[in-house]
Structure formats: C-alpha cells, structure tokens
Amino acid sequence: MNQIKTSAPVLSTRGLDKSFGSLVVAKDIEIELPQGVRYALIGPNGAGKTTLINLMTGMLRPDSGQILLGGEDITALDPEARVRRGLIRTFQINSLFPHLTPLEAVTLAVCEREGISRTWWKPVWTYHDALDEAYDILKSLMLAAVCHRQTRELAYGQQRLLEIALALATKPKVLLLDEPAAGVPREESAELFTAITSLSQDITVLFIEHDMNLVFRLASRIIVMVGGRILVEGTPAEISADPRVREVYLGGAAHV
Amino acid sequence: MTSTSAALAGPHEHLRAQDRWRAIEVVFWLATLLPFLVTPNYLSLASQVAITALFALSLDLILGYAGIVSLGHAAFFGFGAYAAGILSKHGWGEPLSGLLFAGIAAGLLGYLMSFIIARFRHLALIMITLGFGLLLLEAANSAGWLTGGADGLQGVRMWPLLGMFRFDLYGFTAYWYSLILLFLLFLVSRRLINSPFGLSLRGIRENSTRMRAIGAESRAHIRKIYTISAAMAGIAGGLLTQTTETVSLGVLDFQRSADILVILVLGGAGRLYGGLIGAIIFLVARDQFSGINPQYWYFPIGVLLVVVVLFLPGGILGGLAQITGSERFQRMVRPLMVWRGKSP
Ligand SMILES: Nc1ncnc2c1ncn2[C@@H]1O[C@H](COP(=O)(O)OP(=O)(O)O)[C@@H](O)[C@H]1O
Ligand SMILES: [Mg+2]
Numbered sequence: 001m002n003q004i005k006t007s008a009p010v011l012s013t014r015g016l017d018k019s020f021g022s023l024v025v026a027k028d029i030e031i032e033l034p035q036g037v038r039y040a041l042i043g044p045n046g047a048g049k050t051t052l053i054n055l056m057t058g059m060l061r062p063d064s065g066q067i068l069l070g071g072e073d074i075t076a077l078d079p080e081a082r083v084r085r086g087l088i089r090t091f092q093i094n095s096l097f098p099h100l101t102p103l104e105a106v107t108l109a110v111c112e113r114e115g116i117s118r119t120w121w122k123p124v125w126t127y128h129d130a131l132d133e134a135y136d137i138l139k140s141l142m143l144a145a146v147c148h149r150q151t152r153e154l155a156y157g158q159q160r161l162l163e164i165a166l167a168l169a170t171k172p173k174v175l176l177l178d179e180p181a182a183g184v185p186r187e188e189s190a191e192l193f194t195a196i197t198s199l200s201q202d203i204t205v206l207f208i209e210h211d212m213n214l215v216f217r218l219a220s221r222i223i224v225m226v227g228g229r230i231l232v233e234g235t236p237a238e239i240s241a242d243p244r245v246r247e248v249y250l251g252g253a254a255h256v
Numbered sequence: 257m258t259s260t261s262a263a264l265a266g267p268h269e270h271l272r273a274q275d276r277w278r279a280i281e282v283v284f285w286l287a288t289l290l291p292f293l294v295t296p297n298y299l300s301l302a303s304q305v306a307i308t309a310l311f312a313l314s315l316d317l318i319l320g321y322a323g324i325v326s327l328g329h330a331a332f333f334g335f336g337a338y339a340a341g342i343l344s345k346h347g348w349g350e351p352l353s354g355l356l357f358a359g360i361a362a363g364l365l366g367y368l369m370s371f372i373i374a375r376f377r378h379l380a381l382i383m384i385t386l387g388f389g390l391l392l393l394e395a396a397n398s399a400g401w402l403t404g405g406a407d408g409l410q411g412v413r414m415w416p417l418l419g420m421f422r423f424d425l426y427g428f429t430a431y432w433y434s435l436i437l438l439f440l441l442f443l444v445s446r447r448l449i450n451s452p453f454g455l456s457l458r459g460i461r462e463n464s465t466r467m468r469a470i471g472a473e474s475r476a477h478i479r480k481i482y483t484i485s486a487a488m489a490g491i492a493g494g495l496l497t498q499t500t501e502t503v504s505l506g507v508l509d510f511q512r513s514a515d516i517l518v519i520l521v522l523g524g525a526g527r528l529y530g531g532l533i534g535a536i537i538f539l540v541a542r543d544q545f546s547g548i549n550p551q552y553w554y555f556p557i558g559v560l561l562v563v564v565v566l567f568l569p570g571g572i573l574g575g576l577a578q579i580t581g582s583e584r585f586q587r588m589v590r591p592l593m594v595w596r597g598k599s600p
Contacts, residue, residue, distance in 0.1 A: 057469070083471030095469070097462035100455075103267055108459050109470040111452040117472070120453035120480075125271040127452065135267040148270050170470050 008071060010035050010204045011087065011174045016055055016065035018048075024228045025051040026062070031223065031230070033174065039206040040219035044248065048228040049208045050092055053176045057089045058082050069174070084113075086173030090163040092182055092208070098152035102143050102162050105151060106134035109169035134169060141165050141195050157188045164195060175199070177207035186211070193218060216240070224248070275450050284529065288435055292428075300427035305539045306434035307495045312519045312531025313438075313445055314488035319517075320526030321449055322481050323461030324373060325381045327513050328389025329489055331369075334508030335392065336362040336490025341409045341503035342402065349415040351433070355494045362490020363483050370482035374475040377464070386510070393508040408504035412497060423499060430499035437495060438532075441488055446528060448484070457481055461526075518557070522564055524571025533573055 009032035016029035025048040033039055041049050054060040056067055058079040066075045069087050077085075097105045110130045111117040125131065138147045141161045146154055151162065160180060167175055180196065181189040193214055199205060209215050215222060215236070222239045224231040232242055239245055291302040311333055318324040336358035343354050369388065376384060396403045403409055416422045421429045448454050456477050459467050467474045497503050506512065515538070523534025538557065545553035568575035579585055 059468070079468045080471045080473065083469065089469055091466075091469070095463060095466045097459055097466065099462055100458060103270075104455060105459075108452075108455045108472075112456065112470055112472040117452045117456040117477070118480075120448045120451045122452075123272070123275050123447070123450045124452050124455055125268040125275060125450075128266075128268055130452075131267045131271070147267065166466070166470055 008035075009033055009068075010070055011056070011206075012068045013056065014066040014068070016052075016067070017063045018051060018055055018060065018228075019063060026055060027228045029055075029065070029230060031233075033204050033206060035204055036201045037204055038218055038220045039204075040215045040222045041206055041208045041225060042210070042212075042215060042222060043225035043231070047225040049225055050178055051228075052225070053089050053178050053208070056176060057087060083170055086171065087176075088167045088170050088172035088174070089176040090167050090178055090180060092178040094156075094159050094163060096151050096159060096162055096166070099150055101148050101150060102138055102154070102165065103131070103134055103147040105162065106137055106165050106169045107131055109166050110134050113170050137165050137168050140198075141168075142191060157184045157191070160184055160192060161195065164192075168199075172203055174204045174206070177205065179208050179210070181209065181211070181214070189214070281529075284532075285439065288439075291431060296426065296428075299431045301539065301543055303427050303430040303434040303499055304496075305535050306431065306438045307492050307499070308516070308519065308539060309532040309535040310434070310438045310441060310495070311489055311492040311516055312523070312535050313442060313528070314485045314492065315516055315520050316525055316528065316531045317445060317448070317457075317488070318481055318485045319520065320528075320530065321454065321461060322457040322478060324478065324482065325378065326385040327382050327517065328385035328387070328392075328510075329485075329516055330508055330510070330512035331385075331389045331392045332362040332366055332486040332489035333493035333496075333512065333516075334396065335365050336493030337497045337503050337507040338396065338403055338409065338493075339490065340494035340497040341412045344413060344497070345409060345411045349413050351414055351417050351498050354414075354498060355437070355491055358494025358497070359487045359491040362493065363487030366486020366490075367479070367483040369486070370479040373482050374478040386513075389508070389510060389513050393505065393510070396508055397505055403503070403505075406505060408502055410502070412501045412503065414498050414501060423501070427499070434495050434499060437491065441491065442528070442532075445488075449528065453477065453480070518561055521571060522561060524568075524573030524575075527571070527573045527577075530571050530573045534571070537572070 012032040013029050016026050018026040029052060041052070043049055051060065055062050058074075058077060062075070066073055068074065069082065069085055072085075074082055074085065074087070097108070100108070107124065107130055108117070110133050111127070114130065116127060116130060135144065135147065138144050141164060143158060143161055143165060146158060151159065154162065160182075164177070164180060177196065181192050184192060189211070196205065196207065197218060207218070219236060221233065221235055223233045224239060224245050226248055231244055231248065232239065234242070288306075291299055295302070311329075314332075315326065315329050318326060339361035340354045340358040343357050348354065372384060373381065397405055399405070414423055417429055417433055423429050449457070456472060456474075459472065460474050460477060464474060493507055496507065519534035519538045520531045521534075522537060523532065524530030541557060542553055545556055564571060570577065
C-alpha cells in the first residue's frame with residue numbers, strides 16, 4: 001500500500017469547482033489516483049459522480065481548479081486530446097453506435113487510435129491487425145459470438161460490455177467507469193465485474209458503483225461523495241467503519 | 257450460417273464479404289447501358305439522370321454516411337457549373353480539364369465552408385447551408401458581368417471529347433460521358449465508404465458524443481468528406497454545363513437543393529445506390545407527369561415522398577432490403593438457391 005501511495009499519481013484534480021446555476025455539483029474536489037489502483041467512487045444519486053467524470057474527461061469545463069494527467073495540466077484540453085493521452089471513460093447510459101456491429105465499433109476505435117481512420121482508399125478488411133485486435137477485445141468480454149450483429153440488437157448486458165470494449169480499444173492509462181453494471185440484473189453483472197478485475201494492472205481504474213458488495217470486493221480504495229463534496233476517502237475497511245458514511249447510507253433520505 | 261463460417265475464417269472475412277460486388281449491382285450497371293439500345297430518343301434525359309444521380313451521390317456521402325444535413329448543396333453544383341461554363345466561355349473548351357477545374361473550384365469552396373460546417377449540427381446546419389445557398393444565388397445574380405445574371409451564361413462551347421467525340425444533339429456523347437463519370441466516382445465512393453475513414457463517418461452519424469469519448473478526429477473527418485462531396489457536386493454541375501452548353505441561375509436554385517434531398521430520401525440515404533434509384537424515379541416521373549400536366553407534376557412526387565417517409569424510413573432501397581432480408585422472402589428464394597447448388 002505504501003509503495004503505491006508514494007508513486008506519483010497518474011490522475012489528480014486540484015480544487016475542482018462546478019455549479020449549474022445555484023446548484024453546486026463539485027466543490028473543492030481533490031483526488032489523487034496512483035498508478036494501477038482500483039478506486040471506487042460512491043455516493044447517493046445526484047451527488048455529482050457523473051459530473052466529476054465529465055469534468056475530468058473534458059465533457060464539462062470546471063469553474064475553477066485543475067486536472068492533471070501524469071503530471072501534465074490537461075484542464076484546457078478538449079476531450080479528444082485527453083483520450084489520446086490515455087484518459088478514457090464509459091457512460092452510465094449506453095452511448096454506442098446502434099447501427100454498427102460490435103466488431104465495426106471496436107475496430108473504429110482502434111483505427112482512430114492508430115490514425116488509420118484517415119485512410120479512405122483502402123477497405124477496412126485489409127487492416128488485419130486492427131480487426132484482430134478488435135476481435136480479441138470482444139472475445140475477452142464474451143462478445144465474440146455477437147460481433148457481427150447490429151449493436152441495437154444486442155441484449156442490454158452485452159451492450160454494457162461493449163461500453164467497456166470501446167474504452168479498452170483506445171488503450172487507456174486511466175479508465176473511468178460510470179456505473180458499468182447500471183441496469184444489469186445482479187445475476188448477470190458477474191461477467192462484467194470479472195472483466196473489470198481482469199483488466200491489466202497497468203490501467204488505473206476509477207469506477208462508480210452502487211452495489212456495496214461489489215465495491216468492497218473490487219476496490220482497493222473508496223471515495224465517498226455527497227452533495228458535490230468528497231466526504232471521505234480511504235480503504236474499504238476505513239470506509240465501512242466511518243460513522244459519517246453510515247449516516248449517509250443508513251440515515252434515511254439517500255438511497256444506495 | 258454465413259456469420260459462423262465467416263467468424264471461423266477470421267473477423268476480416270466477414271467484412272470482406274460485405275465489400276464484394278453483388279450480382280444485383282452488376283445487373284444495375286449493365287442496365288444503365290439500356291438507354292443506348294432501348295430508348296435512343298431519350299439519351300438527353302438519361303444523361304440528366306446520370307448527372308443528377310452523381311449529385312445525389314455526393315449528398316449521400318455527407319448526409320447518408322456522416323449525418324451532415326444540407327439544404328444548400330446546389331451551391332457546389334452551381335459553383336461547378338459556372339466554373340466549367342466560365343472557363344469555356346473564355347476560350348478553353350476542353351471537357352476533361354474543364355471538369356477537373358469545376359471539381360477543384362467547388363472542392364475549394366467546400367473546404368472553406370467545411371470549417372463552419374464541422375462546428376454545427378441539426379437545425380443550425382440546415383439554416384447555415386440554406387443561407388449559404390441563397391447567398392451564392394444572389395451573388396451569381398448580381399455578378400452579371402461574370403455569370404450573365406438572369407439571362408444565363410452565353411457562349412459556352414465545348415470542344416470534342418478526347419478530341420474525337422462531338423457533343424451531339426441526341427445526347428449520345430453526353431450520356432456515355434456522364435455515365436462513365438458517374439461510374440468512376442461511384443467506384444471512388446464505394447471504396448471510401450468501406451474504408452476506415454468511411455467507418456468513422458458512420459460513427460459520426462451514429463453517435464458524435466461517443467466519437468469524442470474514443471478520441472476520434474471527427475472535425476477533420478467532416479472537413480474531409482465535405483470537401484470531397486462538394487468537389488463531386490461540382491463535377492456534376494460541370495457535366496451539366498458541358499452537356500447542355502449553357503448555364504442558368506437555376507443551377508444554384510433552392511429548388512435544386514430541395515429536389516436533391518427529396519431524391520436521396522426517396523431512394524434511401526446511406527445506401528450508395530439510393531440517390532441513383534431516386535434520380536431515375538424522380539426524373540422519369542417528372543418527364544412523364546409534366547407531359548400530362550406540367551404545373552402539378554410535384555403532386556405525385558409529394559405523395560410518393562410522404563408515403564416513403566411514413567412507411568419506408570430507409571427509402572425505397574431500405575424497403576427492398578427489408579423485404580429481401582425477411583424470413584419469408586428467404587424461404588421463397590431458397591428453393592432457387594438449392595436448384596443452383598448454392599445452399600448448404
Ligand atoms: N447539464 C446539467 N445541467 C444542470 N444540472 C445538471 C446537469 N448535469 C447534472 N446536473 C445535476 O447535477 C447533480 C449531479 O448529477 P450527477 O453528476 O449526474 O450525479 P450522480 O452521477 O452522482 O448521480 C444532479 O442534481 C443533476 O440533476
Ligand atoms: Mg451518475
């Protein structure tokens with residue numbers, strides 16, 4: 001643990017603030033994600049978790065504060081530039097390519113990463129390496145059997161897996177997963193989380209998840225957010241023992 | 257059945273199979289030669305169809321594939337038409353280089369325009385392209401010294417094609433010239449949409465937010481396809497000038513932008529052949545109906561458009577694809593396939 005903590009953080013935020021009108025959705029957010037760590041971000045609905053991912057990936061601009069990736073200030077970069085530096089997200093609500101097949105979609109991501117997608121005079125199928133890579137990613141997420149179906153025809157759980165497949169195709173250094181199992185029945189979410197646990201240790205992962213069993217099983221550290229603020233950050237043991245967290249989750253108003 | 261065997265053969269085999277020429281495509285292109293034999297009196301109409309098909313194809317690349325709406329695509333068609341006409345009027349009547357000139361001129365205009373286009377979507381795009389089209393029409397109208405204004409551009413004289421083939425009154429040369437260009441640019445488009453670049457265009461159409469999240473260079477892609485599409489529309493316009501040896505303000509008219517959109521939607525956007533089929537139906541219908549009642553020929557087209565949009569959201573080609581892809585149709589044709597020894 002100490003070893004991990006002393007290594008320079010891959011992704012960090014400094015004093016991030018964001019409000020929508022009078023609604024404060026991020027207040028003085030300070031996060032440091034060390035290399036290879038598995039971080040869970042939890043908190044009641046509306047706490048600002050998705051907003052935080054939007055801020056980190058550049059889909060929203062912070063009112064103030066900084067975001068650093070590998071020591072570089074990326075606050076001013078647009079989302080595409082952040083992706084090219086290895087900061088990747090998935091979406092809480094499926095954001096896929098309905099009329100592309102999974103193979104096409106993942107190949108598209110690989111081609112964009114490799115700069116192949118500027119080529120317009122050679123057919124896609126001649127790029128065997130890109131296609132093989134895409135196929136392997138789909139296989140590792142148990143999507144090989146449906147890789148030629150249109151995405152909109154896939155089962156919901158498979159679409160959630162494709163969310164992750166698309167992210168992996170960009171070769172992330174830091175992967176931000178926004179409720180990867182949202183809407184997937186508990187019996188079926190096992191596949192998803194096996195996929196997440198078996199991700200390479202080179203990838204730093206921050207995931208939002210409501211199922212506490214999963215959070216405690218998968219995360220090495222946990223951040224608890226409430227009302228746009230970080231309430232507490234610590235190991236699963238520390239978090240489960242923290243009276244303030246118990247207050248939020250057992251206190252009544254908020255739902256898990 | 258096909259998907260499992262393709263999956264075994266490797267992921268690229270399946271995509272490769274989609275890229276192959278189908279029998280129906282070969283039949284289609286052979287059929288484009290029929291006017292020479294069957295309706296030699298209609299070769300002028302046939303070349304109008306080929307030119308309009310090329311124009312529709314250019315719109316399909318941006319609208320059908322990249323999802324970029326345009327209500328002002330006649331701007332590029334008209335720009336190419338005037339470029340070709342003005343070049344010829346000033347003494348250079350060689351058709352092929354004239355067409356190249358028209359394509360480059362329109363492509364350049366498209367390139368400049370693409371910087372604005374790449375920043376907008378949906379309604380804003382419709383308004384911008386519409387406004388741009390009107391602007392260009394007014395500019396051509398007032399620049400009478402260059403364009404001939406409302407009288408049209410006079411004095412366009414084309415030299416024989418390749419130094420040998422005169423543009424005859426029957427439209428014989430006009431049709432094969434237009435047809436060959438349509439075919440060549442169709443081949444280019446077919447290549448393009450099956451390429452990695454084409455895949456990215458479809459990604460932009462399907463979900464531009466996700467494209468950002470995978471780090472795609474969407475804006476660069478949009479600029480590129482818009483330039484290509486504009487150049488192609490310009491070549492279509494240039495063809496019209498060269499085959500009719502006149503240019504009127506009509507080439508820039510809003511009506512032309514609207515018609516080409518109707519043609520593409522009728523035929524089926526995002527299918528490459530949609531604009532071609534749409535152009536055939538639209539122009540043949542106009543030719544037939546306007547003979548009966550010149551004022552109201554839009555009536556049947558309007559009805560057809562409403563019916564297609566209501567019942568065949570993929571256009572006529574989309575509807576056909578649905579029928580031929582259905583279980584019932586497959587059951588019907590399977591015996592034929594067995595007979596030809598093509599079934600498992
Ligand atoms: N674009 C937006 N405009 C205004 N309010 C927003 C916007 N996005 C999110 N919100 C609000 O910000 C709060 C935090 O939302 P969100 O980050 O999605 O929460 P979480 O992901 O933790 O459930 C919610 O109250 C939500 O309604
Ligand atoms: Mg959320």
